[in-house]
Amino acid sequence: MTSASHKGLTAFHAGQAAEHCVARHYERRGYVSEARRWRCPSGEVDLIARDGGRTVFIEVKKARDHAAAAARIAPAQARRIMAAALDYLDATGRGADSEMRFDVALVDGTGRVEIVENAFMA
Secondary structure, rough: OOHHHHHHHHHHHHHHHHHHHHHHHHOOOEEEEEEEEEEEEEEEEEEEEEEOOOEEEEEEEEEEOOOHHOOOOOHHHHHHHHHHHHHHHHHHHOOOOOOOEEEEEEEEEOOOOEEOOOOOOO
């Protein structure tokens, strides 16, 4: 295995662990998990959960600290996530007029989770 492929595999597993940690965080708060790594032609959503009648789309970012994780979210990525969310709502028959929220879950190097609710709102 090359050094680059080893780093890529390590990053992949670290990302999966961060997503699992965030999913547990939401479940402990009473949310119901609906999907992980939901993909469509518009993009991907890391986690999708329900909070009563609201669908919550969650982007997970992991880095050495929360500030570095937050810096990894580009406007183009936020647009792709929002487009994928609309595709998800359409695919589930809920429609774009459904109550929804976009959160970003920041995970630091120690596994500590910080949730930024309504992260894509202007």
